[in-house]
Amino acid sequence: MTFSTPAVSGTALALVLSMAPCSPLRAEAVTAPAIALSCAGCHGPQGAGEGSVPRIAGYDRQAFVQTWSAFRANERPATIMNRIARGFTDAEVAQMADYFASVR
Amino acid sequence: MTNLTRRTFGLATTAAGLALAAPSVLHAQTSARLVVIGGGFGGASAARYARMAFPRLAVTLIEPQTSFVTCPYGNLLLAGERTLPQITHSYEGLKARGVRLVHDWAEAIDATARTVRLRNGQNVPYDKLILSPGIAIRWNAIEGYGEAAAETFPHAWIPGTGAQTALLRRQLEALPDGGVVGFAIPPNPFRCPPGPYERISMVASYLKAHKPRAKILALDAKDAFSKQGLFQDAWNELYPGMIEWVPLNKDGKVTRVDAREKQFETELGSRHRIDVGNVIPPQSAAKIAIDAGLTNETGWVPVNPLTFEATRARDIHVIGDANIGQPMPKSGYIANSTSKVAVAAAVAALEGRPAPAPTVYFNTCYSHVGPEYGISVVGIFRPGETAFVETANAGGVSPRGPLAEQREHRRLEALHADAWYGAITKDAFS
Incomplete structure (x- = not known):
């Protein structure tokens, strides 16, 4: 698994082109935001999914936020995601939703 | 230079x-x-x-080392459910990413x-x-537990090449039915808080199938431990009468071991004769x-x-x-x-x-306690000014309850544990 999937590379290129004059290093910011990095421990690198743990890469942004809210409210069957969901703020969930929606 | x-x-x-x-x-x-x-x-x-x-x-x-043997899933090796190659990971993936390896x-x-x-x-x-x-390992923090004693009573807590874990497995295989497996468990803090109790569970799982008259004596330098209620529920359900856990306040702290006489001695001088001993020493x-x-x-x-x-x-x-x-x-x-x-x-x-900016430091620890029986603890932490702070009203352990009611939950968590192992080893080594 790498970060060179077409969608992400496209974003990378766009960032390089738009920001290169002052800060070419920003091209590297296409890697996951810090808040999304810990998901990899169960969902796999970049949320690719692993065994019984579902893929979250490419998850629809709005569905991600709604599913998260349902876990948080115990309105969706869960083993551990309900316990996890309660520990993150709406802003953090939004960041994760943005990121995983961008991964193909 | x-x-x-x-x-x-x-x-x-x-x-x-x-x-x-x-x-x-x-x-x-x-x-x-x-x-x-x-x-x-x-x-x-x-x-x-x-x-x-x-x-x-x-x-x-x-x-x-040129490869890494994980601590996680070492307890399944003890139960005969994993082999050493299955918990060994090479550094080739990191090399392919341009990491320079110096062995x-x-x-x-x-x-x-x-x-x-x-x-x-x-x-x-x-x-x-x-x-x-x-x-x-703090050698000799427990009297008599130096490196030589670890060849009799393996710690199997730093896998190295896997020799300690393999030694403990061989000892369990050689244990006579009716024998006693002793555990010495350290005070906090130590590596992998639920680890000793998953190990007790997986050894019990093996004994139940192969040496059903054997006993486990778990001597603990603490009065409480990670996922305690869940572990003890499982022990009562799956291995009734097999496991005796002795907390600190019942003289559970092992202060001396005798590798020749095969004895664990506790703070107040009780001596316990054991056949196979796993000393998880202070660290x-x-x-x-x-x-x-x-x-x-x-x-x-x-x-x-x-x-x-x-x-x-x-x-x-x-x-x-x-x-x-x-x-x-x-x-x-x-x-x-x-x-x-x-x-x-x-x-x-x-x-x-x-x-x-501050972000979340995330933890989930799964433990296998028997076939198709997994439990977990989740922790969500953030940096404070001078210390780490656990996020309130979040995380925590799997729901308790009789196996008859929780069977599907336990089965799924056992599957998720396997998925976790696959995912996190990819995120580290691939």
Whole structure:
């Protein structure tokens, strides 16, 4: 698994082109935001999914936020995601939703 | 002194030379040598993340072994449900990502000169050091438990090449039916808080199938432990009458072992004859952290909760079991999660930027307690001013309840545990 999937590379290129004059290093910011990095421990690198743990890469942004809210409210069957969901703020969930929606 | 990174450095400079503009920032980037000591969950994850997120960084991983045997799932090996190759991971994936592997012992750190001295005498210079050295056993903290005694009573708590775990497995196989398996369990803090209790469970699972008259005597230097209610429910349900757990307040603390007489002796002088003994001894940060002056009186390394930089040395970020992370557990997941934060903080400092904003340090620890029976604890932590803070009203353990009601939950968590193992080892080694 790498970060060179077409969608992400496209974003990378766009960032390089738009920001290169002052800060070419920003091209590297296409890697996951810090808040999304810990998901990899169960969902796999970049949320690719692993065994019984579902893929979250490419998850629809709005569905991600709604599913998260349902876990948080115990309105969706869960083993551990309900316990996890309660520990993150709406802003953090939004960041994760943005990121995983961008991964193909 | 041999500059081991000269060649890598040259390549990094060339690659960056093709990029555009911003000379001052580029200078910081091209001259950046990130050295990682320790190829476990923390160090491997750090090296992998560093190469992926900051591709122009020259990353060197110093690790004496050419492959890594995980602590997680070692307990399943004891039950005969995994083999050593199944819990062994190579560094080829990291090499393919451009991590320079140096298979030697890191003997010493010179924090002023910013070099790591290898056993072979060479020095490896760094701009930022990620130190993920793991733990050391406090030999003879329990009287009679030195390195020789570990050949009779394996600790199997630092896998190394897997020899200790394999030894304990062979001893269990040779145990006569009706024999006693003794455990000596340390006080907090120690590596993998639920680990001893998962081990008790997996040994019980093996005994139930193969030596049903055998007993387990678990002598503990604590009065409470991780996922205690869930473990004890499972022991009563799956292994009734087999496991006796003795807490500190019932004279559970083992203070002396006798490898020749095969005895564990507790604080108040009770002597327990055992056939197979697993001593999980008191621990500290690994020797290199102590020698480098990074540890405090506890034997562990105080760090800045935002950056993981050691409070006693600049430019050395200490992650994994060696640091003082309470209330975070000393777990592979925390090592993996925080490794990325430490790398990002180190790179920010190299580039003259402030440390990245606080984020979540995440932990889930699954334990197998029997066939198709998994339990978990979740912790969500954030950096405070001087310590780590657990996020309230979140995380926690699997729901308790009779197996008849929770069977599907337990089955799914056992599956998720297997998925976790696959996912996190990919995030560290692939």
